[in-house]
Amino acid sequence: MLFQIYGENAGFQLLGWALVFVGLIAANELARRSKKGGIFFFLALPAALTVYFIAIYAGAAMSAEWALNNPTYTHMNSWFHYAKLYAATAGCIGFMMLKYKWSIGKTQWFKVFPFVIVAINILIAVGSDFESGIRGAMALAETGDRWWLSSENVWLYGGWWNWVNGIAGILNILCMTGWWGIYSSKKHDDMLWPDMTWLFIIAYDLWNFEYTYNNLPTHAWYCGLALLLAPTFANALWNKGGWIQNRANTLALWCMFAQVFPLFQDASVFTTIPVLYADGFMDAAVRPSAADPTMQGVVAILALAANVIVLAVIIKRSLAQKKNPYTGEIFTDTRDFQLAMARAEGK
Numbered sequence: 001m002l003f004q005i006y007g008e009n010a011g012f013q014l015l016g017w018a019l020v021f022v023g024l025i026a027a028n029e030l031a032r033r034s035k036k037g038g039i040f041f042f043l044a045l046p047a048a049l050t051v052y053f054i055a056i057y058a059g060a061a062m063s064a065e066w067a068l069n070n071p072t073y074t075h076m077n078s079w080f081h082y083a084k085l086y087a088a089t090a091g092c093i094g095f096m097m098l099k100y101k102w103s104i105g106k107t108q109w110f111k112v113f114p115f116v117i118v119a120i121n122i123l124i125a126v127g128s129d130f131e132s133g134i135r136g137a138m139a140l141a142e143t144g145d146r147w148w149l150s151s152e153n154v155w156l157y158g159g160w161w162n163w164v165n166g167i168a169g170i171l172n173i174l175c176m177t178g179w180w181g182i183y184s185s186k187k188h189d190d191m192l193w194p195d196m197t198w199l200f201i202i203a204y205d206l207w208n209f210e211y212t213y214n215n216l217p218t219h220a221w222y223c224g225l226a227l228l229l230a231p232t233f234a235n236a237l238w239n240k241g242g243w244i245q246n247r248a249n250t251l252a253l254w255c256m257f258a259q260v261f262p263l264f265q266d267a268s269v270f271t272t273i274p275v276l277y278a279d280g281f282m283d284a285a286v287r288p289s290a291a292d293p294t295m296q297g298v299v300a301i302l303a304l305a306a307n308v309i310v311l312a313v314i315i316k317r318s319l320a321q322k323k324n325p326y327t328g329e330i331f332t333d334t335r336d337f338q339l340a341m342a343r344a345e346g347k
Helices: 010-033 035-061 071-075 079-100 109-143 160-174 198-215 220-237 243-260 294-321 335-342
Strands: 147-149 155-157
Touching: 010 035, 010 220, 010 243, 035 071, 035 079, 035 243, 079 109, 079 243, 109 147, 109 155, 109 160, 109 198, 109 243, 160 198, 160 294, 198 220, 198 294, 220 243
Parallel strands: none
Antiparallel strands: 147 155
8 A cells, every 4th residue: 555545534535536637637638639728728827827926925025924824835835846837837838839830849959859848857856856865864864763844844754765766767868769759740739759658658657656755745646646647548548649748738737736726635635645654644743753664665666677677678679770769769660659650740
């Protein structure tokens, strides 16, 4: 068991997961199927939220009670959440430029943008993982255990699993192949990256789940499982080749929701915490007295192993095909690649 799903709120926890999963899939479909949908979700809505965030921090600087007590200010104030929100949104905008061939989206050199923005997003998370590992070691030296309190008042348990998963994240960047193999779908509803097959998706999902499990433990039930499975589900059933666009869209949408309504996952009947919190609760005012980091270690090892295996496959294929795996596409003989290319414009 990864999460504490039992007791009187178990039904709400499962319902909350289903609502997030289905809601993200539905919102992604609205965003990807039309220009108006994409413009609303990834240009108009982020612009309005930026004004909202600035107003909150300006109010807090002036000691306004409404701002100081705003859930966004009290629960979602770390650098990571804002970096992730805007990096993911930038990815969504860039992907729209590519699929609709807006401005530089028509150029060959801009096709490398998806790799760059995904690599940046991964590095943001890797930095956060390493930060938790360092703070856990500092806490161990100072207090005798690995618990440290984040700026968002969440007790995190930093250890070797953070370092292992951070290394897995770096390897995951190297597992992205065919950087310039970016296409627009025939209906112009998707940006396709055919060489990003199920091998990469599994390696990415394991690494990213472990990242959320380590560093966003009170959110991982949603941003770890529901958020990761939504684009993977769509790619498996009806959107071959569009996984990275689905991932960026759902990530940006979730970040916007979580930034404005953090209490949904932090302090409601839908709140779900991992087995890490062996005391059975997470309260910023109470330093945990017990920890069960077993699953943190298990998933970290699985994530690293998956990324090592996928990278080994890539190296083997590139040598056999005598291709650079980054400037060329090396999964052209696979079913995933061929199904994606069948959807590509001009193919």
